Amino acid sequence: MKKIEHIGIAVEDIKASEALFSALFGVEPYKQELVEAQKVLTSFFRVGTNKIELLQATSEDSVIKKFIDKKGPGFHHIAFAVTDILSEMKRLTESGFRLLQEEPTKGADNKLVCFLHPKSTNGILIELVQEIEE
DSSP states (O other), X not given: OOEEEEEEEEESOHHHHHHHHHHHHSSOXXXXXXXXXXXXXXXXXXXXXXXXXXXXXXXTTOHHHHHHHHHOSEEEEEXXXXXXXXXXXXXXXXXXXXXXXXXXXXXXXXXEEEEEOGGGTTTOOEXXXXXXXX
């Protein structure tokens, strides 16, 4: 793992949350993106060298909707940048970590993504992200 790539925050209302975090950070979001496969609308902020991703459910069966129904809005996940997501997935599986998917999927911000099950990471949802080279 190279670095923390971003921190994900589950929100109920992305527009209201963009206004709140814009006031907090003193910057506007640089990108909003719909990720249909994950049934989520995302909004990204750059704060110094860090990125914050807001996530709003776009359907009743979205994992973000289920998360908010269970825990309320707030911290959702931490993402780590990796160079080779397939190798990292193999290494982590061999080390005893549980993956939530067997293959990486296309996520927001031009990334391949894979999530680790929180039961194998002390209750924290971990996302691996690899830049998609075009």
